[in-house]
Amino acid sequence: MTSVSVIDQLKRTKILELLExxxxxxxxxxxxxxxxxxxxxxxxxxxxxxxxxLGDTEVLCGVKIQPDKPFPDVGDKGMFMCTAELLPLSHPTxxxxxxxxxxxxxxxxxxxGIRESHMVDVSQLVIEKDKSVVGxxxxxxxxxxxxxxxxxxxxxxxxxxxxxxxxxxxxxDDQPSVVEGEDKPLPVSTIPVxxxxxxxxxxxxVDPNGDEWASMDSRITITTDSDGNIVALQKGGSDGFTQxxxxxxxxxxxxxxxxxxxxxxxxxxxxx
Amino acid sequence: MxxxxxxxxxxxENGIRCDGRKxxxxxxxxxxxxGLKNADGSSYIEFGDNKILVGVFGPRDVHPKHMSxxxxxxxxxxxxxxxxxxxxxxxxxxxxxxxEISKVIKEALEPAVMLEKFPRTAVDVxxxxxxxxxxxxxxxxxxxxxxxxDAGIPMRDMVAAIASGKVADTIILDVNNEEDxxxxxxxxxxxxxxxxxxxxxxxDGVLTPEEYKKCVDVGVKGCELVYELQxxxxxxxxxxxxxx
Numbered sequence: 071m072t073s074v075s076v077i078d079q080l081k082r083t084k085i086l087e088l089l090e091x092x093x094x095x096x097x098x099x100x101x102x103x104x105x106x107x108x109x110x111x112x113x114x115x116x117x118x119x120x121x122x123x124l125g126d127t128e129v130l131c132g133v134k135i136q137p138d139k140p141f142p143d144v145g146d147k148g149m150f151m152c153t154a155e156l157l158p159l160s161h162p163t164x165x166x167x168x169x170x171x172x173x174x175x176x177x178x179x180x181x182x183g184i185r186e187s188h189m190v191d192v193s194q195l196v197i198e199k200d201k202s203v204v205g206x207x208x209x210x211x212x213x214x215x216x217x218x219x220x221x222x223x224x225x226x227x228x229x230x231x232x233x234x235x236x237x238x239x240x241x242x243d244d245q246p247s248v249v250e251g252e253d254k255p256l257p258v259s260t261i262p263v264x265x266x267x268x269x270x271x272x273x274x275x276v277d278p279n280g281d282e283w284a285s286m287d288s289r290i291t292i293t294t295d296s297d298g299n300i301v302a303l304q305k306g307g308s309d310g311f312t313q314x315x316x317x318x319x320x321x322x323x324x325x326x327x328x329x330x331x332x333x334x335x336x337x338x339x340x341x342x
Numbered sequence: 343m344x345x346x347x348x349x350x351x352x353x354x355e356n357g358i359r360c361d362g363r364k365x366x367x368x369x370x371x372x373x374x375x376x377g378l379k380n381a382d383g384s385s386y387i388e389f390g391d392n393k394i395l396v397g398v399f400g401p402r403d404v405h406p407k408h409m410s411x412x413x414x415x416x417x418x419x420x421x422x423x424x425x426x427x428x429x430x431x432x433x434x435x436x437x438x439x440x441x442e443i444s445k446v447i448k449e450a451l452e453p454a455v456m457l458e459k460f461p462r463t464a465v466d467v468x469x470x471x472x473x474x475x476x477x478x479x480x481x482x483x484x485x486x487x488x489x490x491x492d493a494g495i496p497m498r499d500m501v502a503a504i505a506s507g508k509v510a511d512t513i514i515l516d517v518n519n520e521e522d523x524x525x526x527x528x529x530x531x532x533x534x535x536x537x538x539x540x541x542x543x544x545x546d547g548v549l550t551p552e553e554y555k556k557c558v559d560v561g562v563k564g565c566e567l568v569y570e571l572q573x574x575x576x577x578x579x580x581x582x583x584x585x586x
Contacts, residue, residue, distance in 0.1 A: 171445045174438050186546045288449075290543070300554045303529070303545035306445075308452040310539030313562055320554050 082285035103277035118234025122226040126216035131226035137246035138205035148195020149205040152181040161215040183293035187262035217283035224264035233341035263327035292323035353510035368516040373575035383493020387485035391475035396489040401463035415460035419448035450542035476519030499534035502568035506561035531561030
């Protein structure tokens with residue numbers, strides 16, 4: 071996935087040729103993301119889950135919600151954590167073993183986008199202050215690879231969180247105990263949407279597919295919230311952006327984010 | 343972001359920040375080129391209370407061999423914090439945060455270094471954070487550029503870096519540790535001033551689209567200040583302690 075072959079170099083030449091005519095390899099407009107399909111509640115044993123297809127990239131997120139000990143300095147807040155992992159069956163170059171830098175970056179960028187938007191209202195996830203809080207864990211796994219895992223994983227985690235049901239706990243003998251029949255939607259305050267753009271030559275393309283991903287010089291992932299604010303950003307890849315390009319990417323992320331947010335809202339309504 | 347110390351005033355009515363700086367004023371920055379005997383190039387930076395040492399080796403043989411590339415040299419960066427560099431002892435093994443920062447710094451330096459001139463070799467950049475106080479990745483990137491130049495490695499430009507951010511609804515330059523913890527946004531910016539290219543950019547915190555543009559702009563202008571200090575550090579080492 072990160073290695074570049076001779077074929078990739080030939081593809082890059084072709085991709086650049088097409089971009090010079092304003093075209094992309096798969097016929098999309100430069101500012102058009104691929105079709106997104108969201109299947110919610112794919113894993114009924116999880117408290118919330120979503121399988122997301124972003125073109126041919128396929129990811130699955132399961133949310134587990136369970137009582138946990140709070141961090142010592144924030145006993146009045148619940149916990150939220152998001153992870154991402156590449157399964158070895160997702161691409162021939164993925165190896166088992168401890169995660170390498172690109173996967174660590176992926177997990178941290180996906181987590182940061184959702185965390186910094188304050189989507190999950192952790193102040194409502196306290197069972198007893200300083201003793202027991204609710205932990206929300208969104209674990210994303212990549213099942214099939216065709217570029218832009220940042221956005222696919224982010225949409226899956228967001229969709230799974232939007233459709234999660236959390237049990238209610240009460241303290242019994244100093245231990246949290248589930249109150250039966252009191253499941254309710256997870257408290258969420260906004261819908262973060264991440265939009266990743268690749269720079270190939272001097273062209274900016276939204277949602278690069280696998281071929282474009284292998285050909286691009288650098289990338290930028292920008293997450294916006296429901297109010298149209300920019301809440302997180304990560305630049306990657308071995309080239310730079312001009313200040314104008316950075317501003318252009320900011321505007322694109324708000325515009326495209328608005329469209330994708332509508333689709334996530336539909337998934338949320340479907341679950342209610 | 344939930345300020346931990348609710349009593350601290352980040353920005354007072356006169357526009358003065360918690361450490362006495364104005365909104366557009368960076369911390370005190372001292373950069374020294376060279377200093378290490380064994381490294382091919384090195385630098386030391388004090389950026390406010392951050393103290394960071396950088397050593398560069400190479401271009402040299404690649405180990406393990408399979409990492410080498412016949413078309414170009416490779417850049418390897420390790421950003422590492424000492425266990426005693428932060429308030430509570432940090433476990434010495436590289437954390438996920440350090441691995442991510444290593445990657446981000448590597449990708450910020452790559453556009454500057456002419457690696458294609460040294461196929462099959464590696465340039466190793468070792469960054470050691472001796473004391474951390476917010477903004478270590480920017481200080482480290484700034485120092486790493488100087489160390490690469492000190493090693494005599496051909497470069498297109500140096501990368502200067504500084505963070506901009508938002509506290510008390512105001513866009514500020516050079517976010518310190520308190521402002522990072524309790525402020526509203528932190529945006530590290532790495533920039534090549536001669537080539538006018540942004541090579542490192544991250545953000546956490548909430549910004550309106552207008553604030554976002556302003557934040558990038560403040561960061562870029564800050565990098566131009568840092569760039570002058572980088573050049574001065576190299577000048578001091580190679581042409582004596584005088585200005586042009």
